[in-house]
Amino acid sequence: MTPRLSQQHSLEPIYQAFLSELSSTGFSGEVETGYGARMTQAVDNSVYQFVPQGILYPKSHEDVAQVLTLANQAKFDDINISARGGCTGTNGQSLNFGLILDLSKYLTQVLEINPQEGWVRVEAGVVKDALNDALRPHDFFFSPDLSTSNRATIGGMINTDASGAGSLVYGKTSDHVIELKGVLANGQAINTAKVSKDNFEAQYQGGALELSQSVAQLCLEHRHEIEQRFPKLNRFLTGYDLKNVWDDELQSFDLGRILSGSEGTLAIITEAKLNLTPLPAKRCLVTVSYDSFESALRHAPQLVQANATAVETIDSKVLGLAKQDIIWHKVQSLIDAADKAEMDGLNMVEFAGTEQQVQQRVDSLVSELSGGGHGVLGFKVCQQAQSIKTIYAMRKKAVGLLGAAKGTRKPIAFAEDTAVPPEHLADYIMEFRALLDDAKLEYGMFGHVDAGVLHVRPALDMCDPDDEKLLRELSDKVAALTRKYGGLMWGEHGKGVRGEYGPDVFGDELFQVLRQVKALFDPNNRLNPGKLVTPANDSSELISIDAQKRGKFDRQIPIQVKNDFIDAMNCNGNGLCFDYNHYSPMCPSFKVSGDRAQSPKGRATLMREWLRQLSEAGVDASQLSEQADASWLEKFKNSRNKDKEYDFSHQVMDSMRTCLACKACTSQCPVKVDVPKFRSEFIELYYKRYLRPAKDYLVAGIEDALPLMERMPRLVNFASQNRLSQLIVKKSLGYVDAPALSYPTLKQQLSGHPALGYDLASLQSIPAEERQDYILIVQDPFNSFYDAQVVARAVLLCELLGFKPVLLPYKPNGKPMHIKGFLKRFAATAKSNADFLNQLGQLNMPLVGVDPALVLTYRDEYRQVLGDARGDFEVHTLQDWLFSNLERLPQVEAANSTYHLFSHCTESTALPQSFGQWQAIFERLGAQLEFKNLGCCGMAGTYGHETANLDNSTKLYNMSWQQAMDELDHDKILVSGYSCRSQVKRMAKTKVKHPLEALLELIS
């Protein structure tokens, strides 16, 4: 039986005292101190793991001030605080063992947009892409770009002085900061703005005046050394920019320049006024493929000289991984020579400006490229905004793609953003490569060649102590190599734990100046301590790159267990699953809750810790599923004592329970972390110890019960669809809005139809040459029993196309059992179904299912539980089959009708080709089909029917589906998933069609 994991990780007394006092200060934000919540905030995209004491989610500037004012009291001297935004640091930037002040949950307002003067005022937790969404209607954008733009916040960008593609033209974040509002370590507010050298009083008073004058004076005193020491790079130095704090003529001073890039070590930023860049009238991107990465690098300076706005590059390794990813489907047509084996490097050259400028520049580059040479294999000009977005999406996904590498060695961030002067980049990279090749390491490279920034993450196994040592060795060598080429170890992502290289980069004199700056702002080393520098006269040490790593904990999990739960182990924390965009499928439970524990990353982190704690308790998680459950009586007792007896498993369960099992993570996460898989495994093990809720049995058993219920549909509907019984079911089982059975039933609708006459022997006796006319329709529980008309119409459609449809006898698919973690039952169901379908597969007649999510279960979950025993039968989606029989559809002249496809999110993420297939099918029938990318509808099988989820289900629907439903003609809306149709029916009180119903209309 699964043991109780009783080891509590209590808070240190000083933090307990602090938090209890905080509640009486008027702090209106949220506080989380549960171990699970703290654990999920212990990792970023780096190799480090620092479990904080608590997480605070302030709701206002005043809340932040309350926290720091209280912390400033002498009795709380040992409290320390790190601000956090999207938590996308690569070197532990926002990790801390103290308190985390997470501004990304509530400080998310775009406060004021001033298009006339070209600026915006935002709260610090606004996500960069969300800001640009708000600015787009005003024809502006916030131009510093970064790969994590769909989850990184403005506060994080300011504090790492973020930049990315196009930085030659668009600059870094600090180039766009006009004013900052924040809170100092002592709780006082600070508002920065550029001031003239003689008039600091115009902006600052009291302590802030003294502070700004002292910093200004320090920077003047050491100006000569600063000029000498600071590297001459486009990506000028982050981490106390002593140089640009004064303008070149030393006439004006901007304290905001010091705060930008300070990684939360000087103040907490709550608001920023930022300058904006007009959206270019025209953008164009040329992809250039090369015979080697070196060719791509050596050619880059010429591309920059062609007046490019950005030149980005990726090597063959990244290209190879992209080819295996869902993204390649969209990208390949945008790259010349994409399928050539010899393509070993790619440059992406962007031009932005007026129509005329861009056209001239592109024409001139095209004529140069047409001349050949430089190892160029081919090039393509992408004019469409969507194509440019797609190419950049691949580039932005590069880190994640590398993370999908097989084996125990995974790409690790520690030297992932070095910068050298661009003219030295090719030579620097050749030397860097030699270093990695000598160490026999795998790696992929990509970067911003125009700015000399290279992204490389050598693959290391952080569970292997030797590799951990190698990380230190390599890190030192790379730091030295960057210095040799006049560059920086931290060219883009900030320093984090790499502050220890500071003295070598700055020299003694300037390093002491940096420490003095820190002492002026944060004399007691309270803010993000150990990062960048320690205050002057403070004896504490910097956190080093040898600090506590995740590997220390992961290696406590036995290898077999790690292999069995590989998805949880593989999450590298890059945070792509925190995507802010309501219209993207990833990840509905995080979107609706804003709770990182309810994200794929949160779930993977909790699962790893759960496995570690089991190992610590001497339990092999791989063997647990074979062990007997506790007796009913024991389960009853365990469940009754849930509130009294601490068990870490409950916190893991709380996170798993809210997962919709929508599977977006399975394909959208760059390393394809499959949460539904380990979630169902966890649930199964959890309920070895505790009693299951009755509704789980209801959900898991529904597929078996449906054929019985179908015998008396009216009676069942009478019993289930009245208010009293609904109330009883809601109160007793926690289940709401159960749909009515179809009446007339499917059998009644098809009564007398030959499609009902399934008989294996007769099918086997059909001569081989006639079999291609047959189509075997695989039933699913939801369409067949609750939306029977769709299945009946599928039969009709097949017939109209000249096929002979045969409705296979209904067999449970098992997906609901899988979702609820009845894995043994699921395996048995899958085996019986697979045997049946394999037998039919022998007939060489296509098997087709109507519901995409259930068809996908045959492919994924069946393979997971059955392995080779699944056999090789294939169930096609309807569109897949229709697309391969396009010529059987009547060719119709183009008409004016346009339909809108709201695809099921499992379908759109796992089968990206689906839309193109549907579109071709509709085009053949003379109709236009428009794809609506809407994210999750909130139903996800039975998730939306559970009372506990109703609220979130409704919120999810309202996030994206409701608006589309309000705007479009319902008659033209097509919804492929049964659950989505049933969600629309309950939320919008309207019935929408399955795409096949529209096809029938068009044909008739």
Ligand SMILES: Cc1cc2nc3c(=O)[nH]c(=O)nc-3n(C[C@H](O)[C@H](O)[C@H](O)COP(=O)(O)OP(=O)(O)OC[C@H]3O[C@@H](n4cnc5c(N)ncnc54)[C@H](O)[C@@H]3O)c2cc1C
């Ligand atoms: C896959 C991947 C790709 C990346 N690509 C890029 C890239 O192209 N360009 C780039 O510049 N960076 C990149 N990064 C690094 C990272 O995304 C950036 O540094 C980003 O700006 C961090 O923003 P965040 O909101 O996630 O901040 P966090 O990671 O949460 O915090 C970053 C630092 O800022 C501090 N901080 C955050 N908010 C505040 C605040 N309100 N007040 C004071 N301090 C604060 C934190 O304490 C921490 O020190 C990448 C990271 C990953 C994982």
Ligand code: SF4
């Ligand atoms: S689950 Fe995937 S997307 Fe999310 S942090 Fe982990 S690896 Fe990244």
Ligand code: SF4
């Ligand atoms: S299955 Fe869906 S809800 Fe669950 S973690 Fe993955 S993306 Fe989030």
